[in-house]
Amino acid sequence: MAYSEDYRQMILSKLEKGDSFRKLAAEYQLSPVTIQRWKKNPKRKQRVFRPLKIDNQKLIEDVATYPDSYHHERAIRLSCSPRGIGMALKRLGISQKKDP
Known part of the structure; x- marks a missing residue:
């Protein structure tokens, strides 16, 4: 508190x-x-909040621009975690299909 x-x-x-x-x-x-x-230290600590969700439009543009990028590369460009990229792509229904 x-x-x-x-x-x-x-x-x-x-x-x-x-x-x-x-x-x-x-x-x-x-x-x-x-x-x-x-x-x-009488001053209160200021908490730094990172955005909880990745902007869908920026992610779609990034996928269109760099279709073969890895999650960690996208994470660097969008300033988030690779796990966050994976969850956002799943939320958008974007998956990387392997060619048989």
Whole structure:
């Protein structure tokens, strides 16, 4: 659970006024280690999200442009994982058929 920066600053200001880690932890139902981490770095970590799905149109264009590419080559061009390419191609119904 992420706490707001205002909440963190309020607890850290009480810590600076002389309250102990244990007292604040018991009062706000937090771990003393959490408060210690906030004291070291009061800013919240920013999570970096990668796109969950590959753009279908870009993938279709890539398949048309490079029909013999491997999944790992497509993954580099589209900035995703080879497994993601395989799942997206399956979702679109595109498969590589072998000639007999």
